[in-house]
Structure formats: structure tokens, C-alpha cells
Amino acid sequence: MKQIGPNTLIWSEDLVTWTKAQDVAELADLFTSANSANHPPIPPKQITDSSFPNTNNPSAPYLRPPKTYLIESIITTIICCWIFGIPSIVYASRVEKKFYAGDIAGAESDSKNAKKWIIINLVACAAVWLLGIGIFGLGLISGAFQ
Template structure:
């Protein structure tokens, strides 16, 4: 039987965050995040604790990059159409 006292805690795989990032934010970065998230459990089970920790950090990083890109796109989208709407409203009163 293996001694579990020397095993470090399993890092979070961020799979839920990766899936939500893929569905609601950016598909490309979300897929990268899912790939790294799936590696966390595999590496940990093989005893590759440093690799599991690295995969966990990469999964989290790519999920947040996707969320950031999505937020930036929405800000630009709202600003563009918001200013276009305000411009149209100010021109509507000059007729």
C-alpha cells in the first residue's frame, strides 16, 4: 500500500471554469483551458505533482484570458453601439 502522507494536495483542475469560459466567452482559449484542466488529474495520479500544478495554473490562466477577451469585446461592442445610438438621438432632434 502506498504512503499517502507524502503526497501533496491535488491542485484544482478548474474544469468548471474552463467549460464555462468555453461556452460563454472565448472558444479558443476555453479549449486550451479544458485541455490543461484534463491533464491535472492524470499527472497527479501518475505522481507528477509539479506537472499537475503547472497544468492547473495553465488551465486557470487560459480560462481567465478567455474571460478577459470576452469582457473586452463586450465593452467595445457596448461603447460602439452606445455612441452610435447617442449620435443618432442627437441628430434626430435637428430635423
């Protein structure tokens, strides 16, 4: 059995971020003074993993997930090339889920990959537009000299 104390950070899909156990309504009764008279307090489990989001430390680097780039991914997919936009949407949609599951490195990686695919999409879109304008321009020039 895991040792859970009032300051133990917990997360579930219903919670927005990591929360102290005493602040979750369903668990609050476990840590009340009336309940602790019948049961000895459970000592909190120490968090030793430095990449674990720690809301007790205000200087902790990961109180919020990395940028998802989801809006940018959707916009560039609609406006530009959907072939390169789909990977950016897939990576962007996984950022927060990985972050709140505790996979900080995976969330950062997916955030960087989403940004990379947005840039690839924008470059491909610009290349297609420049190629189209170039071909159209050559057609106009060649038509003017005939």
C-alpha cells in the same frame, strides 16, 4: 525485479489514488500469513522522492490533486470565447492524469495554466462586451444628434 512489500504505494488507472499493495484485492494474497510461510517476505522499497504522494504521512502536501478548473473552463468556454477556452479545457483535463501518474510538478503547472487561460478568456470576453456596448452607445449618441 522490484521489491514490493505490503506498505508499498501503487497506482493504476483502476485505482482512485495511491494505495498500499496489501489493500489491493488482486495483491492481498501475496501478503497473507499462509502465503508468507512458503515464501520469505519481500522487503518494502523505500520511497525517497519527496514529491511522491505519501499516504502514510498525514502532513504530506499532496494527498489530493491540484484543482483542475475543468468545470470553470467548460463554463467560460460556453459563455465567453471558445478560442481562449479550449486551451483551458485541455490543461484542466490533464491535471489529474499527471498527478496520479506521479508527475506532481506537471499537474501543478497544468492547473496554473488552466486558471491562466480562464482569466484570459474572461478578460477577452469583458473586452468584447465593453467594445460592443461602446460601439452601440456611440451609435445611439450619434443617431440622437442627427
